[in-house]
Amino acid sequence: MALARLHGGPLDGQIIPLGDVDDKLIVPYSETQVVYHRRGEAQNTGEGDGPTEIDYWYDEALEDLNPADD
Numbered sequence: 001m002a003l004a005r006l007h008g009g010p011l012d013g014q015i016i017p018l019g020d021v022d023d024k025l026i027v028p029y030s031e032t033q034v035v036y037h038r039r040g041e042a043q044n045t046g047e048g049d050g051p052t053e054i055d056y057w058y059d060e061a062l063e064d065l066n067p068a069d070d
Helices: none
Strands: 002-007 015-018 024-029 032-038 052-061
Touching: 002 024, 002 032
Parallel strands: 002 052
Antiparallel strands: 002 015, 024 032, 032 052
16 A cells, blocks of 8 residues: 655645545545645555555645635
């Protein structure tokens, strides 16, 4: 299993499990969804060095974000 490390946007710093690794990650947030795109190569891909991590960077929200929802 791989982990997605999220950068930027409302979910900055979150780490979530990935089922399938893809270039685009759509994550539910409040009453909308936010979109993150993969950048760079997977890290920790060898045996014994922990779970594989992939960096995803914030791209957009599918609807307006309300800062009061934080």
